[in-house]
Amino acid sequence: AQSVTQLDSHVSVSEGTPVLLRCNYSSSYSPSLFWYVQHPNKGLQLLLKYTSAATLVKGINGFEAEFKKSETSFHLTKPSAHMSDAAEYFCVVTLYGGATNKLIFGTGTLLAVQP
Amino acid sequence: EAQVTQNPRYLITVTGKKLTVTCSQNMNHEYMSWYRQDPGLGLRQIYYSMNVEVTDKGDVPEGYKVSRKEKRNFPLILESPSPNQTSLYFCASSRGTKVETQYFGPGTRLTVL
DSSP states (O other), X not given: OOXXXXXOSEEEEETXXXXXXXXXXXXXXXXXXXEEEEOTTSOEEEEEEEOSSOSEEEOGGGOEEEEETTTTEEEEEESSOOGGGOEEEEEEEEEOOTTOOEEEEXXXXXXXXXX | OOOEEEEOSEEEEOTTOOEEEXXXXXXXXXXXXXXXXXXXXXXXXXXXXXXXXXXXXXXXXXXXXXXXXSSSBOOEEESSXXXXXXXXXXXXXXXXSSOOSOEEXXXXXXXXX
């Protein structure tokens, strides 16, 4: 069965320092994986997605994630945090089957950026 | 502008009073879905629709109804709301039934007293 685990519910970094948000997945198939971001009082926005092409995926706002099959991980990174990165981040895996696919959401990681 | 809209954005109601949350998309997407977001639980799917007049249950459908009479609209109906339906609700749409990228509405924060 497909599932996704976000290892940290809260992460706090200082502005200008690197960001690492951790995600592990479980999937019976070759998964599609996503990171979505949710800013306060906003809907979810797609940051990046992996769909079995290059294992290093670049997204918007300087974020990237690396698919590591051997570690079943899809961690999100950014070299230098900005105050505007403060938001909640969701790792998502696709559940395949039947007439439709389905997104399985992690429980979210709240990123705080300190000045 | 391509978007998913939801109304109302905020709603406070009382137990048992029927309510409808509207969702509309202007991207001609086939697939639409409703989620609820609760602290520590992420997003859980309530109902989804693969096309007009085709709807199916998600993971947490109890207490909710939906309809899909037109491609662009997918309202969520709570016939008799209860306090455990207090939550943040998101509507989403995507181009095909083989869901990849979903586009989310801004959310509706519902409080049931």
